[in-house]
Amino acid sequence: MAEQKKRIKKQSKRAQEIDHADRLRLLLEETQAFCRAVGLHENLIVEIAKADNDWAFILKIEALIETGAREIVRHGLKIKLLNRVISNDALHDFVDTLPMNGRTSILKLLDASGLPPEELGFVEAILRVRNAYAHNIRFADVSLIDLVKQRPDKAHLLKHLSAIKNYDEAKLIQMYEKDGGFLRFGILDSAMRFLFFAYHLAAKHRPPIAAAPH
Numbered sequence: 001m002a003e004q005k006k007r008i009k010k011q012s013k014r015a016q017e018i019d020h021a022d023r024l025r026l027l028l029e030e031t032q033a034f035c036r037a038v039g040l041h042e043n044l045i046v047e048i049a050k051a052d053n054d055w056a057f058i059l060k061i062e063a064l065i066e067t068g069a070r071e072i073v074r075h076g077l078k079i080k081l082l083n084r085v086i087s088n089d090a091l092h093d094f095v096d097t098l099p100m101n102g103r104t105s106i107l108k109l110l111d112a113s114g115l116p117p118e119e120l121g122f123v124e125a126i127l128r129v130r131n132a133y134a135h136n137i138r139f140a141d142v143s144l145i146d147l148v149k150q151r152p153d154k155a156h157l158l159k160h161l162s163a164i165k166n167y168d169e170a171k172l173i174q175m176y177e178k179d180g181g182f183l184r185f186g187i188l189d190s191a192m193r194f195l196f197f198a199y200h201l202a203a204k205h206r207p208p209i210a211a212a213p214h
Contacts, residue, residue, distance in 0.1 A: 027192035034195045037203035038067060045195075049188055054144035055133050057184060061191055062130035065123055066106075068198030070095055073109045075202035101127055118160075119197065122190045125160035128153065144183055145176040162186045 032042035044064065051057035074095045099105045101124070111120055132147060133139050139147055148157045158169060163186035176183045 024189075024192075027189070027196055030196045030199050031192045034068065034199035034203050037199065038071060040064075040067070045188065045192065049184065053141065054147070054180065054184075055140045055142075057187075058126070058130050058133050058144065061187060062126050065126055065191055065194060066100060068195045068203075069100070069106050069110060069123060071198050071202040072113065072115070073098075073106055075205060076113050077109070115197065119190075119194050121160040122194060125157050126187070126191075128157060129161070143180055145173065145180055149173065161190070163189045 028045070031045045035042045035044050048057060048060045048064065051060060074092050077091055077095060095106075098109075101107050107120065107124060107127075110123070129144065129147065132151070148154055148161075151157065155169065158167075158172060161183065162172060164172070
């Protein structure tokens with residue numbers, strides 16, 4: 001995955017150089033391009049942003065992030081035999097069977113491919129809250145900030161979900177309690193940044209497929 005690491009560094013530098021005024025517009029456009037490339041309807045991220053509750057929001061955003069993560073790994077996981085690069089359905093099916101987390105997982109392969117630590121931290125944090133929501137139906141009506149507050153890894157989750165570099169934890173929690181939309185915005189921002197990588201590293205290079213129906 002050495003070549004993929006070089007491409008990741010290049011795209012990371014490009015993302016950092018974007019003017020703030022154009023950043024959200026570009027990230028939205030790239031997210032839409034990613035969705036088109038993998039057969040999802042292009043305004044999926046907008047629909048996810050409007051989810052009725054945080055339970056639905058997190059489950060949907062994690063599913064989209066997982067799609068991007070597997071695209072990166074599929075594109076980077078190739079076998080070279082006698083100067084011929086092999087990337088076939090068998091390899092793709094193998095990637096589909098890998099868990100997202102654990103010793104032999106998609107996250108480990110993303111790390112090996114050179115994905116920046118902040119992107120890895122975000123994906124891992126999304127997986128944690130997704131699992132919390134998915135494995136306990138009692139949390140279905142619990143807001144995301146209330147879920148985070150009662151967890152022992154609260155500080156870790158706030159760090160990787162907020163998309164804020166420096167903050168006072170108590171004040172940040174108060175802000176999210178007043179308006180959970182701020183936390184959703186941070187997650188959406190990080191999700192689109194991750195899909196920016198997924199599009200340019202992988203999805204952009206695959207043959208286009210038909211979009212899924214709404």
